């Protein structure tokens with residue numbers, strides 16, 4: 440089995456590529472520039488090309504590929520990158536296309552970075568290839584951008600008071616590895632969700648417990664904006680997303696939680712375990 444991973448140097452992709460390679464799969468990772476190759480584990484085949492800048496040149500990266508896993512960073516060219524990748528995969532005769540979307544994408548398509556997932560997901564479903572979608576909830580790792588505030592005793596991710604069924608990127612990568620390594624997933628859109636409903640206060644309390652000092656939930660979204668540099672359009676997009684979470688939450692049903700557990704073959708990682716691991720990695724505990 441040869442898998443092409445697009446987005447293989449990020450939070451989910453790094454873990455997925457490592458897992459696939461450790462399980463003996465042949466893995467090719469498409470990276471947009473030469474300096475990204477150093478991020479890949481040894482034994483992984485890099486394909487250095489930007490789909491957006493050089494789509495014809497990118498075609499060769501799909502040669503001999505059996506399955507594609509793709510996630511795309513929320514950038515202004517996300518739809519172009521994602522839909523072109525589907526087109527190139529189809530031309531190359533790829534058997535299966537696995538695409539990472541977003542939990543309840545249709546309901547959140549008023550947000551530009553989710554509208555792009557709906558468009559790309561439609562291209563994937565209509566491609567004629569076998570397909571599977573993975574639709575994760577809010578990543579635990581969204582904390583990463585706010586490390587400085589956490590060190591100062593403030594939890595600033597504005598997820599609000601209702602809560603999310605947040606998930607560890609480790610579990611998303613594990614779910615993707617399962618889909619890419621087994622049959623029975625064609626035409627499925629899997630919610631990838633945690634068991635706990637986490638609101639801002641619960642996240643702050645988990646950090647407080649692990650750091651053994653007070654961490655308070657800072658409810659002012661401006662503080663999160665200040666800690667998270669990003670283009671203006673994405674700032675408005677994500678602020679609107681957090682307003683929606685604050686009002687309605689982003690909570691999975693029992694059925695959706697059970698579906699994640701079945702796919703993983705175990706319970707998803709607890710937020711407290713993620714915080715313990717992350718605080719140790721950051722040298723905070």
Ligand SMILES: NC(=O)c1ccc[n+]([C@@H]2O[C@H](COP(=O)([O-])OP(=O)(O)OC[C@H]3O[C@@H](n4cnc5c(N)ncnc54)[C@H](OP(=O)(O)O)[C@@H]3O)[C@@H](O)[C@H]2O)c1
Pocket residue numbers: 445446447448449450451452469470471472475510511512513514539540541542552574575576577578581
């Ligand atoms: N955060 C959440 O709560 C959440 C929830 C559900 C879904 N999602 C979706 O999950 C995806 C992100 O997954 P992730 O966090 O694992 O990815 P990530 O860490 O953001 O990295 C994804 C890839 O983005 C590429 N990249 C880096 N800078 C870029 C740029 N300026 N322009 C274009 N590409 C760039 C990198 O590939 P190269 O090596 O080629 O540069 C990298 O492998 C997004 O589609 C997001 O909307 C996120």
